[in-house]
Amino acid sequence: MKLTDYRVPLSGGTRGPAALRELVELALSALEVGAARRGGPIPAGGPRALARQFEGVFRYVQDGAEIDEGALPRLAELLAYGSADPADPSCAAHLHGPPLAVAVAADLAVSALNPSLDSWDQAPAATALETALLAELAELVGYRPEEAAGVLTSGGTESNLMGLMLARDHALAGACSVELDGLPAGVRPRIFASEAAHFSIQRAAALLGLGERAVTAVPVDRELRMDVGRLAAALADAVADGARPIAVVATAGTTDTGAVDPLHPIADLAARYGSWLHVDAAYGGGALLSDRLAPLLDGIARADSVALDWHKLGWQPTAAGIFLVRRAETYASLARRAVYLNPSDDEEAGYPSLLGRSLRTTRRADAFKIAVTLRTFGRSGLGRLVDRCHELAHSAAASVRAEPALELHCEPILSTVVFRYRPATADPRVADRVNAELRRLLLREGRAVVGRTELPGTGPGRVRLKLTLLNPNTTEADLAALLKAVVRAGRETDG
Amino acid sequence: MKLTDYRVPLSGGTRGPAALRELVELALSALEVGAARRGGPIPAGGPRALARQFEGVFRYVQDGAEIDEGALPRLAELLAYGSADPADPSCAAHLHGPPLAVAVAADLAVSALNPSLDSWDQAPAATALETALLAELAELVGYRPEEAAGVLTSGGTESNLMGLMLARDHALAGACSVELDGLPAGVRPRIFASEAAHFSIQRAAALLGLGERAVTAVPVDRELRMDVGRLAAALADAVADGARPIAVVATAGTTDTGAVDPLHPIADLAARYGSWLHVDAAYGGGALLSDRLAPLLDGIARADSVALDWHKLGWQPTAAGIFLVRRAETYASLARRAVYLNPSDDEEAGYPSLLGRSLRTTRRADAFKIAVTLRTFGRSGLGRLVDRCHELAHSAAASVRAEPALELHCEPILSTVVFRYRPATADPRVADRVNAELRRLLLREGRAVVGRTELPGTGPGRVRLKLTLLNPNTTEADLAALLKAVVRAGRETDG
Numbered sequence: 001m002k003l004t005d006y007r008v009p010l011s012g013g014t015r016g017p018a019a020l021r022e023l024v025e026l027a028l029s030a031l032e033v034g035a036a037r038r039g040g041p042i043p044a045g046g047p048r049a050l051a052r053q054f055e056g057v058f059r060y061v062q063d064g065a066e067i068d069e070g071a072l073p074r075l076a077e078l079l080a081y082g083s084a085d086p087a088d089p090s091c092a093a094h095l096h097g098p099p100l101a102v103a104v105a106a107d108l109a110v111s112a113l114n115p116s117l118d119s120w121d122q123a124p125a126a127t128a129l130e131t132a133l134l135a136e137l138a139e140l141v142g143y144r145p146e147e148a149a150g151v152l153t154s155g156g157t158e159s160n161l162m163g164l165m166l167a168r169d170h171a172l173a174g175a176c177s178v179e180l181d182g183l184p185a186g187v188r189p190r191i192f193a194s195e196a197a198h199f200s201i202q203r204a205a206a207l208l209g210l211g212e213r214a215v216t217a218v219p220v221d222r223e224l225r226m227d228v229g230r231l232a233a234a235l236a237d238a239v240a241d242g243a244r245p246i247a248v249v250a251t252a253g254t255t256d257t258g259a260v261d262p263l264h265p266i267a268d269l270a271a272r273y274g275s276w277l278h279v280d281a282a283y284g285g286g287a288l289l290s291d292r293l294a295p296l297l298d299g300i301a302r303a304d305s306v307a308l309d310w311h312k313l314g315w316q317p318t319a320a321g322i323f324l325v326r327r328a329e330t331y332a333s334l335a336r337r338a339v340y341l342n343p344s345d346d347e348e349a350g351y352p353s354l355l356g357r358s359l360r361t362t363r364r365a366d367a368f369k370i371a372v373t374l375r376t377f378g379r380s381g382l383g384r385l386v387d388r389c390h391e392l393a394h395s396a397a398a399s400v401r402a403e404p405a406l407e408l409h410c411e412p413i414l415s416t417v418v419f420r421y422r423p424a425t426a427d428p429r430v431a432d433r434v435n436a437e438l439r440r441l442l443l444r445e446g447r448a449v450v451g452r453t454e455l456p457g458t459g460p461g462r463v464r465l466k467l468t469l470l471n472p473n474t475t476e477a478d479l480a481a482l483l484k485a486v487v488r489a490g491r492e493t494d495g
Numbered sequence: 496m497k498l499t500d501y502r503v504p505l506s507g508g509t510r511g512p513a514a515l516r517e518l519v520e521l522a523l524s525a526l527e528v529g530a531a532r533r534g535g536p537i538p539a540g541g542p543r544a545l546a547r548q549f550e551g552v553f554r555y556v557q558d559g560a561e562i563d564e565g566a567l568p569r570l571a572e573l574l575a576y577g578s579a580d581p582a583d584p585s586c587a588a589h590l591h592g593p594p595l596a597v598a599v600a601a602d603l604a605v606s607a608l609n610p611s612l613d614s615w616d617q618a619p620a621a622t623a624l625e626t627a628l629l630a631e632l633a634e635l636v637g638y639r640p641e642e643a644a645g646v647l648t649s650g651g652t653e654s655n656l657m658g659l660m661l662a663r664d665h666a667l668a669g670a671c672s673v674e675l676d677g678l679p680a681g682v683r684p685r686i687f688a689s690e691a692a693h694f695s696i697q698r699a700a701a702l703l704g705l706g707e708r709a710v711t712a713v714p715v716d717r718e719l720r721m722d723v724g725r726l727a728a729a730l731a732d733a734v735a736d737g738a739r740p741i742a743v744v745a746t747a748g749t750t751d752t753g754a755v756d757p758l759h760p761i762a763d764l765a766a767r768y769g770s771w772l773h774v775d776a777a778y779g780g781g782a783l784l785s786d787r788l789a790p791l792l793d794g795i796a797r798a799d800s801v802a803l804d805w806h807k808l809g810w811q812p813t814a815a816g817i818f819l820v821r822r823a824e825t826y827a828s829l830a831r832r833a834v835y836l837n838p839s840d841d842e843e844a845g846y847p848s849l850l851g852r853s854l855r856t857t858r859r860a861d862a863f864k865i866a867v868t869l870r871t872f873g874r875s876g877l878g879r880l881v882d883r884c885h886e887l888a889h890s891a892a893a894s895v896r897a898e899p900a901l902e903l904h905c906e907p908i909l910s911t912v913v914f915r916y917r918p919a920t921a922d923p924r925v926a927d928r929v930n931a932e933l934r935r936l937l938l939r940e941g942r943a944v945v946g947r948t949e950l951p952g953t954g955p956g957r958v959r960l961k962l963t964l965l966n967p968n969t970t971e972a973d974l975a976a977l978l979k980a981v982v983r984a985g986r987e988t989d990g
Binding site: 007009010012013014020021024025027032036037042043047055072074076078079082083085086087088093100101102103108110119120125126129155163202206209225255256317319335339340350352361363364365375377381385436443452471473 | 810
């Protein structure tokens with residue numbers, strides 16, 4: 001097609017869907033071809049091999065008078081070939097779930113219409129829809145929807161940042177909205193989180209200007225659950241030392257074991273010290289969908305703020321993060337008037353504005369795919385998927401226990417299994433090396449994508465493998481094959 | 496379909512595309528119906544009317560044993576009906592562009608495969624692709640691709656935040672990575688930006704713990720271009736006062752007029768004071784695609800960091816933000832080791848990690864749609880679209896000048912036109928009220944989505960209307976009809 005004789009095919013309007021039909025079919029066919037060519041959870045070969053293949057397809061830059069209609073299928077096929085596909089039962093490393101087809105189709109509608117939630121006149125329906133969805137999610141957490149508030153985020157990391165930002169601004173009562181040197185002398189803000197809390201807590205402290213060292217890492221038990229006695233001692237020490245405990249972060253579902261910190265005792269301590277309580281339920285929040293697992297999160301409704309993330313146990317394509325606060329009036333830090341987005345006379349005339357809810361300005365309507373998914377499956381339908389992943393984890397743990405070459409770290413709590421291969425010698429350095437290498441061997445040969453992590457502490461012997469089971473279509477036979485591949489790779493590596 | 500007798504339809508694997516084909520068709524048909532029912536740029540009626548319609552469709556929550564397969568088409572139709580559609584030539588308020596169909600189809604491939612860029616083993620191809628795309632974009636800015644670094648972001652706001660975070664951490668040499676009370680006494684960080692700079696600069700300063708008052712607003716000329724003499728004076732005053740100018744932000748394309756601050760003189764001043772230079776080219780960066788307009792941004796390559804945003808002049812569905820730094824070694828603040836994502840032995844074995852590039856952990860492959868678009872159209876093809884929007888702005892400005900009921904604020908620079916309706920009386924309060932109200936009248940009647948803003952300063956008479964022309968398919972006849980609707984609404988409001 002010549003560039004001179006076309007109206008550009010756009011995705012919106014009454015004619016957009018017709019233009020999309022044709023292009024989407026090109027993309028879908030290319031995804032089929034790419035997935036078949038991959039033939040497994042990840043392409044065989046390392047990063048260098050893949051980058052070389054990629055270069056060949058990628059290098060050509062169209063810059064003449066013609067449109068290159070082959071670019072979409074060519075690149076889509078390569079993307080599919082070069083993906084670690086969470087829909088493959090042997091791709092089970094990370095909190096990286098296989099999206100539901102219905103959520104992906106819903107997300108296409110959002111891309112096509114491109115609503116932006118920073119002003120009503122860019123997103124009339126999406127504004128109403130996000131507001132309604134957040135009320136439902138607040139209720140799921142146990143908040144009173146009419147008192148709560150929230151926003152969709154890019155994931156748990158952004159939600160954790162927002163919780164700590166509100167904690168900082170709440171505690172320092174405006175001190176952080178003036179110059180750094182204007183802080184009252186001697187204010188030493190401290191954040192308390194377990195040593196198994198997500199690293200985004202440290203990152204948030206650094207970004208907020210509090211410094212990573214403002215985060216006190218509270219020890220955990222073997223399952224990576226916060227030791228509440230140690231939290232109590234750390235809070236008392238900090239206060240005695242003149243520091244200010246501005247926030248306590250409880251983790252509801254650690255990345256590795258899925259452990260949920262004891263929420264009620266932590267809430268009691270946060271209340272006693274006047275600290276903001278943030279619960280990072282990015283992973284464990286999925287338990288709220290399941291009648292069987294929801295009791296694990298008992299106490300979450302006492303949090304001042306909560307992070308959820310439906311790209312994990314929610315089967316959404318990213319981004320699908322959610323940030324909620326119990327009381328809307330605590331959500332003050334981002335209130336802002338932008339004359340071109342939310343002038344006061346518009347608000348007086350009844351035009352709502354979500355600008356003050358988000359760290360972003362332009363913002364995609366990620367709420368839509370979640371709303372469609374929730375309406376398609378219902379809470380109970382999604383709860384069954386959560387339960388299925390939980391069962392799969394127990395089943396995998398049983399197989400690990402039954403296999404002498406493997407060693408289970410602890411019983412599954414949500415849907416992960418932490419374990420390791422036992423090499424022939426008992427040297428912990430060898431165990432670490434063999435486990436790290438066997439995982440890379442599986443990657444290199446395109447056989448499996450297995451997680452690798454380290455237990456808290458110092459010294460050798462802490463490297464572990466991990467299965468993160470988020471694919472409800474995985475079968476017990478798939479798990480057996482996956483563990484067999486791990487054992488075989490262990491033997492090859494330890495040889 | 497009963498929940499008990501299905502394998503959940505996922506979007507990935509070899510069978511995902513078949514599941515998607517069916518659901519995507521449901522969504523596309525619903526988009527057609529919804530757009531036809533809307534029949535204009537935005538649905539008639541205000542937020543309350545729409546919210547009521549929405550409730551009816553939204554309230555029903557499926558929670559039984561069946562899947563509700565009607566949820567997707569029902570909600571997609573409502574989303575389309577209730578959208579402000581930038582593909583309609585009368586929807587011209589914001590930097591909210593109509594996406595190219597090819598970019599939307601590419602984005603579907605990303606949703607389906609769900610790569611996450613926080614580790615190589617969640618995104619082998621996407622990691623290589625983002626790296627290659629960023630090198631191309633660095634070259635477009637004039638950076639040396641082998642020395643530069645960058646990341647995809649959620650938009651200009653996140654890119655501006657990252658620029659100022661690096662500026663803070665660079666200037667305070669690690670001071671911000673310890674406790675607030677550990678800052679050297681007397682350090683008073685200051686950021687300099689024009690009074691027409693985006694409000695995300697103030698927001699970033701607050702988030703970073705520097706405080707909004709750390710931002711000095713430098714006056715602008717009538718076209719909203721920074722007054723460099725005033726910047727020089729402000730820098731000198733701040734230093735004389737003992738403050739530390741940690742960053743200068745130049746705006747390349749203000750939201751309202753598209754004005755580009757004088758980049759070379761600003762770069763000279765930043766260099767003289769040892770300040771980080773960040774260029775916010777979220778809007779104006781589009782000019783780099785056009786041979787005709789690129790000279791406007793001459794000097795941008797001297798910036799330490801740059802914000803671009805292809806959801807504006809780039810025709811991508813959000814998110815499509817880009818952050819670039821000239822020298823990769825200045826990109827240190829986010830370096831972090833997460834044992835489950837980028838263990839050091841993986842990096843030694845040649846597995847690349849983009850974790851330290853982003854504020855996020857899980858991260859969608861927004862690079863893919865941009866890469867496909869760039870390959871489909873080439874830089875020159877996209878440059879023609881930029882030029883067409885620029886022409887449309889000049890054409891609209893000529894019509895405004897020719898219409899006695901309207902008053903042009905200044906000549907278009909990129910693709911916006913700032914103007915106002917002249918009411919019968921000369922009272923500036925009346926002019927403000929009439930212009931604000933006529934815009935809401937157009938919204939309420941579903942006739943047009945026109946921008947409304949205010950010029951810098953204080954006192955009445957600053958309200959202006961704005962057309963942001965990002966739709967290359969808009970015709971001169973469309974513009975004439977749009978301006979006629981504005982004049983008619985002005986007469987109705989001023990009556």
